[in-house]
Amino acid sequence: MQWLLAxxxxxxxxxxxxxxxxxxxxxxxxxxxxVIAITDHLFDxxxxxxxxxxxxxxxxxxxxxxxxxxxxxSLWAKESYDLLVIPGLEICNLPEDYHILxxxxxxxxxPNQDATGVINEIHRQGGLAIASHPQLKLSYFLKxxxxxxxxxxxxxxKHREKYVDKIDAWEIANRDDLFGIVSLEGLTYVxxxxxxxxxxxxxxxxxxxxxxxxxxxxKAISERKLSLFFFSTxxxxxxxxxxxxxxxxxxxxxxxxxxxxxxxxxxxxEEDLVDLLAYNLKGKGYQALKAYNGFEAWEKxxxxxxxxxxxxxxxxxxxxxxxxxxxxRHDNEAIRGIxxxxxxxxxxxxxxxxxxxxxxxxxxxxxxxINELILRIEKLIEKRxxxxxxxxxxxLLRSTxxxxxxxLRKVVHDLKNPLISMGASAKxxxxxxxxxxxxxxxxxxxxNSLRLTQWIDEALLPVGLSSQRxxxxxxxxxxxxxxxxxxxxxxxxxxxxxxxxxxxxxxxxPSIPCHEDWILRAIENLLGNALKYSWEGGKVEVKVTSYLExxxxxxxxxxxxxxxxxxxxxxxxxxxxxxxxxxxxxTEPGIGLGLSFVKEVVEWHGGKVLVLSEHQxxxxxxxxxxxxxxxxxxxxxx
Ligand code: ADP
Numbered sequence: 001m002q003w004l005l006a007x008x009x010x011x012x013x014x015x016x017x018x019x020x021x022x023x024x025x026x027x028x029x030x031x032x033x034x035v036i037a038i039t040d041h042l043f044d045x046x047x048x049x050x051x052x053x054x055x056x057x058x059x060x061x062x063x064x065x066x067x068x069x070x071x072x073x074s075l076w077a078k079e080s081y082d083l084l085v086i087p088g089l090e091i092c093n094l095p096e097d098y099h100i101l102x103x104x105x106x107x108x109x110x111p112n113q114d115a116t117g118v119i120n121e122i123h124r125q126g127g128l129a130i131a132s133h134p135q136l137k138l139s140y141f142l143k144x145x146x147x148x149x150x151x152x153x154x155x156x157x158k159h160r161e162k163y164v165d166k167i168d169a170w171e172i173a174n175r176d177d178l179f180g181i182v183s184l185e186g187l188t189y190v191x192x193x194x195x196x197x198x199x200x201x202x203x204x205x206x207x208x209x210x211x212x213x214x215x216x217x218x219k220a221i222s223e224r225k226l227s228l229f230f231f232s233t234x235x236x237x238x239x240x241x242x243x244x245x246x247x248x249x250x251x252x253x254x255x256x257x258x259x260x261x262x263x264x265x266x267x268x269x270e271e272d273l274v275d276l277l278a279y280n281l282k283g284k285g286y287q288a289l290k291a292y293n294g295f296e297a298w299e300k301x302x303x304x305x306x307x308x309x310x311x312x313x314x315x316x317x318x319x320x321x322x323x324x325x326x327x328x329r330h331d332n333e334a335i336r337g338i339x340x341x342x343x344x345x346x347x348x349x350x351x352x353x354x355x356x357x358x359x360x361x362x363x364x365x366x367x368x369x370i371n372e373l374i375l376r377i378e379k380l381i382e383k384r385x386x387x388x389x390x391x392x393x394x395x396l397l398r399s400t401x402x403x404x405x406x407x408l409r410k411v412v413h414d415l416k417n418p419l420i421s422m423g424a425s426a427k428x429x430x431x432x433x434x435x436x437x438x439x440x441x442x443x444x445x446x447x448n449s450l451r452l453t454q455w456i457d458e459a460l461l462p463v464g465l466s467s468q469r470x471x472x473x474x475x476x477x478x479x480x481x482x483x484x485x486x487x488x489x490x491x492x493x494x495x496x497x498x499x500x501x502x503x504x505x506x507x508x509x510p511s512i513p514c515h516e517d518w519i520l521r522a523i524e525n526l527l528g529n530a531l532k533y534s535w536e537g538g539k540v541e542v543k544v545t546s547y548l549e550x551x552x553x554x555x556x557x558x559x560x561x562x563x564x565x566x567x568x569x570x571x572x573x574x575x576x577x578x579x580x581x582x583x584x585x586x587t588e589p590g591i592g593l594g595l596s597f598v599k600e601v602v603e604w605h606g607g608k609v610l611v612l613s614e615h616q617x618x619x620x621x622x623x624x625x626x627x628x629x630x631x632x633x634x635x636x637x638x
Pocket of ligand 1: 581591
């Protein structure tokens with residue numbers, strides 16, 4: 001008996017190793033090893049990822065040729081280096097989530113079965129079943145290798161009480177990693193390098209106390225006649241890596257998930273299917289959330305707001321149909337907008353149509369191919385992104401054009417006052433004695449200022465403004481303050497005609513939600529008319545009165561009373577029509593749009609415009625605006 005330097009976990013170019021078997025023998029032989037096992041990967045054929053790995057040559061294709069090759073080199077290894085080479089395989093099943101080393105195998109075995117099946121086959125061939133890297137490797141975290149963390153098989157370790165009598169040894173060390181818990185739990189252990197590349201020679205190995213033959217080595221491992229040994233080739237000292245712990249942990253898989261990718265909620269009462277889908281989606285870099293019934297799904301939707309949901313229709317209690325409808329009716333836009341892929345065993349076209357009608361984005365019938373499901377999920381995500389980008393662009397365009405329009409309107413509006421005062425000054429000078437030429441020039445100035453004022457009025461008409469937009473721009477405003485502003489802006493025009501303007505307000509005037517600019521313009525229009533249709537030396541009275549019947553309801557009245565020319569009785573019913581101008585108005589400039597604008601604006605605010613008029617005596621126009629919550633927004637009047 002002797003201490004044998006051994007490594008029972010080695011990959012060659014038959015799977016994903018970088019070194020050919022002959023070269024491996026040379027490396028280990030020259031390094032003075034006594035026993036090695038070649039254990040290339042044999043992947044299952046049950047999942048798209050395992051199929052891809054097989055296609056990429058990461059799984060032994062021809063197991064018999066592989067065994068023949070090992071047998072061929074064994075003799076040479078024995079003669080040249082006194083190295084015992086044992087044939088083996090690392091059987092990897094991704095959906096079942098295990099990697100098992102079969103040491104001393106004679107025949108191919110079936111990787112498409114559960115762990116117990118594989119262990120039994122290994123034992124039937126007289127081999128040793130070893131659990132590869134049972135726990136998550138710290139080295140993955142150190143390298144920030146999230147993909148390996150996600151793919152890391154944990155089934156055997158999670159259910160070790162079930163396998164404790166079946167597995168012959170657990171890797172207590174794998175390359176640089178040590179899994180101390182294997183010894184703490186008193187399990188049979190072995191240390192291997194998981195060799196894929198020359199640099200992996202420096203790693204944990206086993207020293208086995210046995211004769212140098214297969215049976216003796218296997219027996220010694222089972223009897224724990226084994227010691228750990230860190231084999232170093234004295235190469236340059238490695239840089240100490242810094243620990244990179246992934247941001248989020250998913251306890252359902254024991255692994256970690258990538259953040260920043262879309263959250264996909266899988267809802268199905270078939271737990272195995274949920275796990276399989278989650279595994280595959282995580283492999284694609286998505287965050288997979290799991291729920292096994294409708295209620296659980298609803299909780300996850302509220303707490304996690306996934307982007308996409310794979311929703312089974314047939315579930316006890318809250319089923320997929322109901323859940324889909326709840327989601328689509330939800331107040332929260334993010335929840336309402338979850339992309340839903342329905343899964344159902346019902347293949348009838350009417351079910352599919354119904355599913356799409358109640359708000360599913362896509363529908364897949366069971367049984368389905370995982371590849372197709374992933375493709376469809378990817379398509380849904382692409383669609384979401386495209387729609388999201390479009391929405392963003394539209395919002396940007398809308399807000400830029402709104403800003404532009406508002407600033408243009410402001411400029412145009414601000415032009416009005418200087419123009420009015422220019423016109424008023426020209427008129428004042430016209431009255432004084434001037435030369436013929438001066439009179440002509442002043443007349444042109446006066447006419448043009450009037451024309452420009454009218455154009456401004458037309459340009460400012462809110463044509464094309466959607467009521468939605470008006471609503472967005474409404475805010476609580478002190479009505480008294482708005483009326484005072486309007487009165488101030490008309491002061492010059494009133495003075496020009498020597499019209500006495502009087503303003504008063506009731507003691508408590510509420511603030512009410514309104515579009516300040518449009519209300520201001522409506523009041524200015526009424527005031528403008530009152531001045532325009534009054535004789536010189538007349539009187540205009542402006543009043544703000546609150547009628548607050550109950551605490552939470554009432555009306556504010558803004559009345560403008562003039563002592564002007566009045567309106568003909570037969571015309572009163574038509575003055576709010578666009579472009580209507582009364583017979584009395586012909587001598588005054590105007591285009592007949594002022595009152596229709598006032599009516600439109602006031603009605604947007606849920607209010608009314610009333611008029612009382614007596615021909616040749618005067619008119620009173622009243623704007624009535626509803627007050628919803630005067631208590632909260634009351635301001636002190638003068
Ligand atoms: P415009 O003043 O440009 O003619 P409006 O729409 O403001 O257009 O008014 C429509 C019509 O209503 C006027 O042409 C005029 O006949 C009548 N009107 C409006 N306000 C008064 C007022 N305060 N006094 C007398 N008539 C008025």
